[in-house]
Amino acid sequence: SLNSVYIRMSLLAIFFTTLHYTDDVIRNVRGMDQGGISVLLAVLMLVLWLYAILVLAERKSGYIISLIMALLNSLIPLGHLTGMAGEATPGEILASSGPFFVWVVIALALTVFPSLILSAYLLFKPSTEKSAAAFKAAVN
DSSP: OHHHHHHHHHHHHHHHHHHHHHHHHHHTGGGGGGOSHHHHHHHHHHHHHHHHHHTSTTSHHHHHHHHHHHHHHTHHHHHHHHTTTTTOOHHHHHHHTOHHHHHHHHHHHHHHHHHHHHHHHHHHSOOHHHHHHHHHHHHO
């Protein structure tokens, strides 16, 4: 079903986001290797996204949280792949972190954008019960 594809894409997006943060820690991007509030905030955001996907499955609140988290995390590949992230373009990262990081950014893009689209679709998709009730009322 579409919901199971959404769950799988979102879980993969979380996985690739953790790999991205791991590389940021290894490369000491903006002090990520020191821990602190920025790392804690990133982890809390991923925990919230995971909670929305697994615990709030098939609820509007889960889709809303997932939509927001996917939107925020879509800025990562968008920034890196377009060059908006400054020195962190794939060509420059290739020289420092190697092809693994570039692959992670591309894999994140391939999972976070479908997660964003699916969470939005599932959030705004008309309910089948309402459609069936409206159809029955129109027929009678």
